Every structure is written in C-alpha cells, then in structure tokens.
Amino acid sequence: MAKVLIGIQVRSNSVRFPNKSNMPFGKTTVAGQVVNQALRARPWLRNIADTTVCMLMPRGDTISYPSHDVQYFFGDEHDVLSRYAQANEKYNADFIVRLTGDCCWITSHVIAKCLRAAISNNADYTSNVLVRTFMEGLDCEVMSRPLLEWLDASAKSDIEREHVTYKFVNDVQNGKAPNTFKVHTILSEYDLSHIKTSIDTKDEYISCLNAVTELEKKQALARSFGGVTN
Numbered sequence: 001m002a003k004v005l006i007g008i009q010v011r012s013n014s015v016r017f018p019n020k021s022n023m024p025f026g027k028t029t030v031a032g033q034v035v036n037q038a039l040r041a042r043p044w045l046r047n048i049a050d051t052t053v054c055m056l057m058p059r060g061d062t063i064s065y066p067s068h069d070v071q072y073f074f075g076d077e078h079d080v081l082s083r084y085a086q087a088n089e090k091y092n093a094d095f096i097v098r099l100t101g102d103c104c105w106i107t108s109h110v111i112a113k114c115l116r117a118a119i120s121n122n123a124d125y126t127s128n129v130l131v132r133t134f135m136e137g138l139d140c141e142v143m144s145r146p147l148l149e150w151l152d153a154s155a156k157s158d159i160e161r162e163h164v165t166y167k168f169v170n171d172v173q174n175g176k177a178p179n180t181f182k183v184h185t186i187l188s189e190y191d192l193s194h195i196k197t198s199i200d201t202k203d204e205y206i207s208c209l210n211a212v213t214e215l216e217k218k219q220a221l222a223r224s225f226g227g228v229t230n
C-alpha cells in the first residue's frame with residue numbers, strides 16, 4: 001500500500017486578498033473546503049493508499065481547521081517547495097499531492113482520480129494542469145518522492161521555489177526534463193480550461209460565495225423532495 005501525503009499549501013497574508021483562506025465559504029472557510037474534499041478523498045483510496053492530510057503553512061500563521069484528522073506543518077512563507085520537501089521528510093510518503101488553499105471548488109473525485117492514476121501507473125508526475133482541460137481551480141498535482149527530492153535539489157530561482165513544480169513542468173514543456181521521470185496527464189471529458197474558479201481577488205471570492213450560496217439553496221430544495229446523493 002502506498003503512503004500518500006496530501007499537502008495543502010495555504011497562507012493568510014495573501015497580497016491581493018489578505019486572509020482569503022479564512023473567509024467563510026459554505027459551512028466552512030475557503031481553505032476549509034479544500035481540506036474537506038481532501039478528507040473525503042481518503043475513502044476512495046482506502047484499498048491502495050495510507051493517506052495523511054496536512055496543511056502546509058508559513059511559520060506563525062493562524063489558519064486552523066477543527067479536526068484531529070488534519071496535520072499541520074509550518075515552514076518558510078515564500079519557499080513553498082521547501083515546505084513540501086521538509087514535510088515529506090517527516091511523513092516519508094511515496095506520493096505527495098499538491099493542492100492550494102484557494103482552490104475551493106476542488107473535489108474529492110478529482111483528487112482521488114489523480115492519485116489512483118499516479119499509483120497505478122507508478123508515475124513521478126501526475127496532474128490535470130500540464131495540459132489544461134479542467135477548470136482553473138480544480139488543480140491537482142501528484143509527485144513521487146524521487147521527483148520532489150529532485151525538485152528540492154534542482155530548483156534555484158524564487159519562482160521555482162514558490163510555485164513548487166514550476167521547474168519540472170517548464171522542463172517537460174520544453175523537452176528538457178530528465179527522461180527518468182514518468183509523466184501521466186489527467187484530462188477532463190470536456191475542455192473547461194477557460195473557466196476560472198480559484199480565488200485570487202475579493203471580486204472572485206464574492207462570485208464564488210454567491211455560487212456556493214445558490215448551490216446550498218438547491219441542495220436544500222433537493223432534500224425537501226427526498227434523498228440526496230453528493
């Protein structure tokens with residue numbers, strides 16, 4: 001059985017929209033919704049993965065999630081890659097999932113789909129972002145331990161350290177990636193890459209908040225008619 005670390009990178013002091021991760025979203029917060037979906041993905045993987053869900057935050061940050069099922073790891077604010085590398089020194093996972101705390105529409109199905117593909121294909125890099133067909137905001141990347149270690153040793157620039165997989169994705173797209181790493185791409189049935197659901201600004205948050213409020217109304221209406229499956 002593979003050991004898996006689902007690492008959710010999150011911080012409260014975003015420049016464009018401060019404290020966005022702690023903003024209300026549905027019955028939880030923006031970051032809380034990502035955590036909820038990561039936790040919901042675990043039953044889909046029970047037969048193939050021993051999964052730990054961990055919030056990777058800057059030292060001294062104040063984001064919290066009320067559950068004993070979630071771990072916390074504190075590291076450098078800007079060197080996000082080091083957060084993943086150092087967290088995995090602690091958890092020693094075979095596969096490391098990268099999620100971001102502002103992708104509040106991510107689903108457990110997408111997370112589980114990417115992880116199943118990574119494990120079954122023994123791939124070093126599995127994602128739905130290398131070739132975009134999913135909506136921006138449903139981003140999910142899965143790295144093998146050797147790839148994460150290679151990235152931590154090879155990525156030097158600020159942008160490569162902040163955006164974690166930037167160097168490898170850029171190298172793959174330019175034909176420069178080491179051929180020892182196996183890549184697997186997840187595609188959506190339809191091309192929805194023109195739609196953005198991640199939250200970078202207050203206006204985007206308000207739009208997402210309005211959408212989830214409308215969704216909750218429809219869920220309540222459906223429950224009034226009888227059983228509901230989510």
